[in-house]
Amino acid sequence: MKLLFKRINRKKIPLYANFIIFVLIYALGAIFYRKFLSLRVFVNLLTDNSFLGITAVGMTLVIISGGIDLSVGSMMVFTTMLIALFTEMLHLPPIVVLPAVVLIGVLFGSLMGGLIHFFNAPPFIVTLSGMFLARGLGFVISLDSIPIKHKFYYNASQFGIQLTEKIRMPIIAIIFIAVVIIGIILSHYTKFGRNTYAIGGNEQSAVLMGLPVGRIKIMIYAFSGMCSALAGIVYVLYTLSGYGLAYMGLELDSVASVVIGGTLLTGGVGYVEGTLVGVLIQGLIYNFITFQGNLNVWWAKIVIGLLLLFFILMQRTFSTRTAAN
């Protein structure tokens, strides 16, 4: 038994705990509610959490590098407002609008990354200001919800892959899965990914090893900005509108998914695939509350806060133990 325990990589314990909790919650749901285990519920789980998941993939890389990005939610909402502005007020075609908003997301992210690198400013302050800036810019466009009536967005939102006769995988879920796969490849199989882990593990060593730390840091925040912009596009396809006050507190949900997914907040250790499961766990908690029927939706926020706390505490115990060894 002791040997077995030694064989398990201690760094991966939060990741395993994450999978176990996911299976447990799913099993509980399946026992309590009849339709919980159906394919339709699972597809909906992917669809309803796609925008959260996409921001969480970017957030995973940022946290692996030892930073944090609090601007993801605001950036996503700002993107929805930009799409609304470009299509409904300026009447630009989607082929111009979509690359433009992604580019704006990348620029916004690199701007924050640049501030963090060149002025050695704490990431949380820079991205917190970015969070307020993006929300504010969204309000400047409009304080009200703007419906997006262009038929391209409606048609795109109806597109999907037929899984069975009645159920199909909507485009939103497909984009989500694609982004997760890109994130896994980026983090595990590219130079960029390895450099990210190196910076998060020990920035000083990374500099001394001659890694281009500044450029990679800016690229990481640019990638996160791009993910937020993609999430914005997905959110537009999901709601067919832009609204400046939408999804307050996405930042916490996103950080929570990453941490529940087994990524260490101190950087250097993390898994995009864990983040996927972290997102789905949160989705299951919301599902539970919907299935239950008469609980206030704010309970979900509190439960997620507690779950996050639990995982952080678990990380603390394991990381101090490894340090002691």
Added chain:
Amino acid sequence: MKKKNYSSLLWPLITLAAILVFNLIFTKGFFNIEIKNGHLFGSIIDIIKRAVPVMIIAIGMTMVIATKGIDISVGSIIAISGAIAAIIILNTGLSLFFVIFLSLAVAFLFGAFNGLLISYIGIQPVVATLILMVAGRGVAQLITNGYVLYIDHKAFEYLGIGFFLGIPFSIIITLIVYIITYAVTRTTAIGLLIQAVGGNPRASYYTGINVKSIKFFVYAFSGLCAGISGLIISSDIKGADPSFAGLWVELDAILAVVIGGTPFTGGKYYLFGSIIGSLIIQSLTTTILTRGVPVQYTLVVKAIVVFIVIIFQSAEFRQKVLRGLKRKIQ
């Protein structure tokens, strides 16, 4: 030491003076102060009064930032303390003293919860307070059951809109909080200990300073300040709004502290600078509004100001740009 204090307050004071001079020239009757029914009225008084919630939070935030931390949960604690006051007033016949005492106690406990996570468990301040920033609004929603509650209670309203000797009572509360904080931190060793913890936690630990308990109390104090601010806000609007009370006030408070000269990197703090910083923000907001710029621009302007302050505070910028400028002048 004295000289350094003076120079760090110079920039905030110049900024505030510039905004006031701008208004002196462009806004008619800006400096008029009238006495109506024995109460003071006027734009200046109005700015100070509106700056009260941010000033009180900024006092707590100054202490937090001095230890190299941050507290972004203050907005949610404002919502919680307002909600608790409302629920007690509406559902029980308890006296005002208990209403205030219980709401502040709860705010203090939430602050202490932050402190516990940060000092004894060792979570980064931004993540620990992020938990309460989001979950806290959920708690406030649960307390009021998701509704905006209206309070009709004359004595409670005095906190936010009453006058004492002609001066708005909320300004007097701010003054009391400021004086107590100043006295406790500057006449005893506590201020020095806080600076030591922010400057170098490890060295402080080896000197025998109880780093953990200092950090713990700093966050608890920040929670208490947010609670006081929450009571004043809900007394001012005669109600408790769980989703919008104190929304985005954390940005204002952080901005006030850093404009006032306290660096993000911790190790020193300027309490009076934070008060000046809050006044700068409020006079800026009031100026934006009286100039006829739509209200939604204020968030953008403030965020840009923070970015500029971040750049100006960084050692890299000072070394490269400012030194280059000095050389050019010479």
